[in-house]
Amino acid sequence: MGAEFVQFSLTPILIGTLAAIACALPGNFLILRRQALIGDAISHVVLPGIVVAFLLTGTVAAIPMLLGAAGAAVVAVILIEAVKRLGRIEPGAAMGVVFTTLFAGGVLLLEQTDTSSVHLDVEHALMGNLESLIWFRATGWESLLDPAALAALPPELGRIAIAAALVAVLTVVFWRWLKIATFDEGSAQALGIPAAALGFGLVITAAVAAVAAFDAVGSIIVIAMFICPPAAARLMTNRLERQIWWSVAFAVLSAVLGYVFAGYGPLWFGSTNAVSAAGMIAAVSGVILGLACLYGPHRARVGAGREDAA
């Protein structure tokens, strides 16, 4: 746990953890609202958004990319709604049509443009690149107090920290509204809560989290972060407040354990190469969900045990 840890592992672990938290928070509400697969759709359309942003600006700077991805998420949500209403198609199928088409368009654009000079490729977008986000200037724990070294922190850390903070603040500010609208949309409307706008805002927040996390963990693994920790948390408690805390705890646990297993696990088996950290984080979150399914105190759909346990 010396200088090497600070240099190579501290920032990836922090970024992974913050990404997991940023996704898990809106994930709680998406799961309860039966919109879990919106996360799936959003994470797929991030790719075309980034490609279009690159084509328009010609750079791989962070801000245009984020705007492009967020824009693509908004476009996707609007298109899904349009297909659902205009074609009278059930939501799952409408989602499937829209996100696969946009994703295919993104891949085609990417193949058609010459991106050999810049770092933008499909595999990176899909799998993430957590391992490369190292803090090169760090020389040890004392670097945390060294302004020159702190200035050289990977910019992804700042971005995901801002995104996570934004998601957390929004969750707290809209807490009462979200809670009422999630469990009883009818009474939310009776109380004058703009439920439809709130639902749209939730999806946009999820998109922001997905886009910020995309940098670090890639677009597909974001889905696991949206769903696994909140789903596991849902099996632990009947209270929304506790469910949120459980989901944050599971998210942190997945990120830290996943990174450690990916980075150090192969060494225990005598291999010298690390494996994909983002993939391992998703796998760990899945294992946690599996354990919750088997042993979670509130796992049953209907159960006599539920009341005495509560």
Add this chain to the structure above:
Amino acid sequence: MSALLDALLLRAGYNAALVAVGAGLLGFAAGAAGTFLFLRKRALVSDAVAHATLPGVGIAFILMVALGGDGRSLIGLLAGSAASAALGLLLIEWIARRTRLAEDAAIGAVLGTFFGLGIVLLTVIQTMSAGRQAGLESFLLGSTAGMLFQDAVVIAVGGTLAVVATWLLRRPMTLVAFDAEYAAAMGFDVRRIDLAMMGLVMAVTVIGLKLVGLILIVAMLIIPPVTARFWTERSGRVIWIAGAIGGVSGYVGAALSASAPAMPTGPIIVLSAAALFVLSLLLAPGRGVAAAILRHRRFQARVHRRQGLLALARQEPIREPYTLRLLAREGLIRPDGVPTEAGRAQAAKVARDERRWDIAREVHQDAGLTGRYDGLTPIDRVFTADEIADFDRRLGPPALVEGTA
């Protein structure tokens, strides 16, 4: 352009021709099999099944290398992918049945976890000496470039088998897709048929891996049925129309992709299907957007025409410009707003029917008949000629509309 024509006419080389035919067959099978999923409202289960194939591909590769092969046998890799897809499917069913999580959460959880595991295995394989040129990444987005002859044969044969299986299973699966309870009452084992349906979906997914890739294969299962639904209300036809749409997009997509560089097969096939979808959404008769707009315009015209004629009959001034335009176009009023001969006749008829309805409501307290009054349904479609004659007797002689005589 000629390169595309060559590819479409299967003259772009033996492999390309085989791939195009295979893609067409696979598209057909995918569209037909996807219809059953779509009608069961389980379209996105196939997304999880597709993503869940990745760890199987990785494990199969590692196993084959460990057993002394080079690990690139397509059949071996596909068998591995089928095994892990089946495991993913069972896990989704288990989570949805045994816990209180909804099916969508189960789908997302299995999808993300299996894909993450698959990526981990891919990075493991990249570090193996045999894995450097394994090209397993091509399973993500599909690739037919540099495809081996026997791989093309696997796709063509697999596509054919999937079409045959769809044909054999079409009746029980249609029944279950539309009305599972009725099917159960008829003595079909719904669970087994559901299983066969998912098995077919899995087979299509696995065969399509090399061609379309695991991220986009779900589009081959969803877009054709959704598109086909626009063109018919008949259950049996959706399947074959979906199959045809899938087949055409598969064939054209594969040919397009073979005819030019930097045209990845999977995305091109998906975009071909999406183009057909957009066309259908806009132009299909009945369910399409254009047809709906047309219907709305016609309805609007009928309402305005009737209101205009009633106003003429009551000698009230018409101020609504659209009504005036409509009546003028039909020659019912002159440009200065005065009714023509035809206009007065029509107005009298509308006003008379209106009075007949008033009588009808007095005679028939039955809301089933008079409830059909919406101002647009002609009275002779609700009541018989005798009944109308009776209303007319009660009405007395036809009153003259001012200025008719």
